[in-house]
Amino acid sequence: MxxxxxxxxxxxxxxxxxxxxxxxxxxxxxxxxxxxxxxxxxxxxxxxxxxxxxxxxxxxxxxxxxxxxxxxxxxxxxxxxxxxxxxxxxxxxxxxxxxxxxxxxxxxxxxxxxxxxxxxxxxxxxxxxxxxxxxxxxxxxxxxxxxxFKAMDERLEFYLRNQFKSKGVDELTITHLEIANDLNTSREVVSRLLKKMELNGKIRLFRNSIAWVG
Amino acid sequence: MxxxxxxxxxxxxxxxxxxxxxxxxxxxxxxxxxxxxxxxxxxxxxxxxxxxxxxxxxxxxxxxxxxxxxxxxxxxxxxxxxxxxxxxxxxxxxxxxxxxxxxxxxxxxxxxxxxxxxxxxxxxxxxxxxxxxxxxxxxxxxxxxxxxFKAMDERLEFYLRNQFKSKGVDELTITHLEIANDLNTSREVVSRLLKKMELNGKIRLFRNSIAWVG
DNA sequence: TTCCTTCTGTGATAAAAGTCACTTTCTGGC
DNA sequence: GCCAGAAAGTGACTTTTATCACAGAAGGAA
Structure with missing residues (x-):
């Protein structure tokens, strides 16, 4: 062309x-x-x-x-x-x-x-x-x-919503470490908060990916 | 006119x-x-x-x-x-x-x-x-x-530099509470950090004002 | 299969910041 | 001078986040 x-x-x-x-x-x-x-x-x-x-x-x-x-x-x-x-x-x-x-x-x-x-x-x-x-x-x-204004749990949620929405997917291929880097925090913190979100039924966690439940 | x-x-x-x-x-x-x-x-x-x-x-x-x-x-x-x-x-x-x-x-x-x-x-x-x-x-x-990227002590210093520079003064009329509001933290935290800065010789504290020592 | 690397989970602890309770100090107005 | 209110100092405690130290799980490559 x-x-x-x-x-x-x-x-x-x-x-x-x-x-x-x-x-x-x-x-x-x-x-x-x-x-x-x-x-x-x-x-x-x-x-x-x-x-x-x-x-x-x-x-x-x-x-x-x-x-x-x-x-x-x-x-x-x-x-x-x-x-x-x-x-x-x-x-x-x-x-x-x-x-x-x-x-x-x-x-x-x-x-x-x-x-x-x-x-x-x-x-x-x-x-x-x-x-x-x-x-x-x-x-x-x-x-x-x-x-x-927000604590890390809310920042994480804001971040995830943003990613899901912007990429138009319901399963996001990303590691906890990548998220931690993007938010300038540590991997452990992200893992723990994600776990909490999973327990609250907001997401489901897999290796290398996260699914939105909403 | x-x-x-x-x-x-x-x-x-x-x-x-x-x-x-x-x-x-x-x-x-x-x-x-x-x-x-x-x-x-x-x-x-x-x-x-x-x-x-x-x-x-x-x-x-x-x-x-x-x-x-x-x-x-x-x-x-x-x-x-x-x-x-x-x-x-x-x-x-x-x-x-x-x-x-x-x-x-x-x-x-x-x-x-x-x-x-x-x-x-x-x-x-x-x-x-x-x-x-x-x-x-x-x-x-x-x-x-x-x-x-910065912890509260650095944010406070950044804030103060900004104020001094922008107002072009070497003594700033402001209370700890006002600073705390501007930084979205608490007055006690600001008081303690300011005290530390004073001990480090960066500023001098007065009632209702702060002087830059540089 | 067996390694090896990466990813994830988790407890223990430390550090930073926020909160509570109270005291002291300053200052202006009476 | 005296008092009231605002400003500032400080100790004790809680919460949040960061850090350290592992352990287990998953998956790819030899």
């Missing part, structure tokens, strides 16, 4: 709010890039020179601690943009988070110098950018909430 | 990046509003119908917990905009935080329906909005950091 054609396909499929002119302009100037599952797209301290749209797949965003801890913040999915890439982009400042592809992911990369043009020419672009920002901002506030 | 003139004065003083046309347009369509110290500007769940620029004074942003706790997130100062007001504005969704004037504050209120016009007409406006967003976003990440 010819690349320009592909970008249009992705835009039509996942960025439906884009007006035709915007779609064509991005198809013209953007570049498709495939990221294999597990690869890091962006790292703390790295300068960003492009805006990034997620055309397909799923990207996990982490905040990195001083000792290499990686705490899960949120997912970026098909139709999202990396808010930070747009914003850091405008000032070329350094990023503070780490983005890793969890599935095989296709992104559309747009050179930052186009931001001016898109912003002032296409209303649907600036709507998209602001709306994207707003929803990331609120997601960030939600995460902050759960960390500030 | 005639209001339109006043807006221009404020814009010239604190929003120097605005191009002349933008300045005049805001002076024309914006409204000045005085908020006495202590008054709430915006509340969780409230719908926002205006964009808000801080012309003078200082606004404290809190995140509200389920039981009425109010945790400090960041300050908005002269020359800042309320990022949420711009973004919620574009979609008229509900706010999730609470903004309270800590000093007597003057704000410039801009009707949301002008966002389209400003965004597409004035490059300095969209730069301003995005840059504002970016910096709030990063501030939020910093707060998240300290909550996720």
């Amino acid at each position: 010819e690349p320009t054609q592909s970008i249009i396909n992705y835009l039509d499929a996942s960025f439906k709010s884009f007006e035709p002119g915007l779609r064509d302009r991005i198809a013209e100037a953007g570049v498709l890039k495939n990221i294999p599952a597990g690869e890091v797209i962006m790292r703390t301290g790295q300068y960003i020179k492009h805006s990034v749209l997620i055309a397909s797949g799923r990207v996990k965003l982490y905040r990195e601690g001083d000792d290499g801890q990686e705490v899960f913040i949120y997912y970026l999915e098909e139709g999202n943009a990396c808010a930070l890439s747009m914003i850091c982009a405008t000032k070329q400042e350094s990023s503070e988070i780490m983005a890793k592809a969890v599935d095989d992911t296709t992104i559309i990369v747009i050179p930052i110098r186009m931001m001016d043009e898109l912003m002032t020419t296409y209303r649907s672009w600036y709507y998209f950018v602001l709306e994207n920002y707003r929803s990331r901002f609120e997601e960030l506030l939600t995460v902050l909430d759960s960390v500030i | 005639e209001p339109t003139q006043s807006i221009i004065n404020y814009l010239d003083a604190s929003f120097k990046s605005f191009e002349p046309g933008l300045r005049d347009r805001i002076a024309e369509a914006g409204v000045l509003k005085n908020i006495p110290a202590g008054e709430v500007i915006m509340r969780t769940g409230q719908y926002i119908k205006h964009s808000v620029l801080i012309a003078s004074g200082r606004v404290k942003l809190y995140r509200e917990g389920d039981d009425g706790q109010e945790v400090f997130i960041y300050y908005l100062e002269e020359g800042n905009a309320c990022a949420l007001s711009m973004i919620c504005a574009t979609k008229q969704e509900s706010s999730e935080i609470m903004a309270k004037a800590v000093d007597d504050t003057t704000i410039i209120v801009i009707p949301i329906r002008m966002m389209d016009e400003l965004m597409t007409t004035y490059r300095s406006w969209y730069y301003f909005v995005l840059e504002n967003y970016r910096s709030r976003f990063e501030e939020l990440l910093t707060v998240l950091d300290s909550v996720i």
Whole structure:
């Protein structure tokens, strides 16, 4: 398939709010890039020179601690943009988070110098950018909430709900250690709390996976 | 002083990046509003119908917990905009935080329906909005950091540094209870940790105030 | 099968933070 | 000066979370 054609396909499929002119302009100037599952797209301290749209797949965003801890913040999915890439982009400042592809992911990369043009020419672009920002901002506030106000059992439940919902599954393939890392706690704590949730009938535990009972 | 003139004065003083046309347009369509110290500007769940620029004074942003706790997130100062007001504005969704004037504050209120016009007409406006967003976003990440990765003693120190720096003083008028509320902990914990910091020579404690020793 | 690694379960203990109860200190107003 | 109320100090205790030390279970590879 010819690349320009592909970008249009992705835009039509996942960025439906884009007006035709915007779609064509991005198809013209953007570049498709495939990221294999597990690869890091962006790292703390790295300068960003492009805006990034997620055309397909799923990207996990982490905040990195001083000792290499990686705490899960949120997912970026098909139709999202990396808010930070747009914003850091405008000032070329350094990023503070780490983005890793969890599935095989296709992104559309747009050179930052186009931001001016898109912003002032296409209303649907600036709507998209602001709306994207707003929803990331609120997601960030939600995460902050759960960390500030909730104890670990509630944080865990919030985390699991999020995972089940975001992945659209009722059985989640994940280990206790992975969860513990995402929540910046220890594996034992997660195991114990999960056990408690199982006793309460909320979930069922298996090796390498958790099923939602609800 | 005639209001339109006043807006221009404020814009010239604190929003120097605005191009002349933008300045005049805001002076024309914006409204000045005085908020006495202590008054709430915006509340969780409230719908926002205006964009808000801080012309003078200082606004404290809190995140509200389920039981009425109010945790400090960041300050908005002269020359800042309320990022949420711009973004919620574009979609008229509900706010999730609470903004309270800590000093007597003057704000410039801009009707949301002008966002389209400003965004597409004035490059300095969209730069301003995005840059504002970016910096709030990063501030939020910093707060998240300290909550996720730091124990209470470090959070307290981070909080104090922030206060001293943001207010530009070396003696801070505040009670232990106020700090405890801002950090969502208890007064005793704050008292004990402050005492420890005093013993370590970082600060000196007085009734109703704390002096930075550095 | 037999190892070996990874995942999970669990008790014991330690450390951090929150809670309760009370005292002391300061300060402003009478 | 005296008193009331707010602010701050402190000991004792509980709860939550983290850490340590294992043990058992599951599954893959030789």
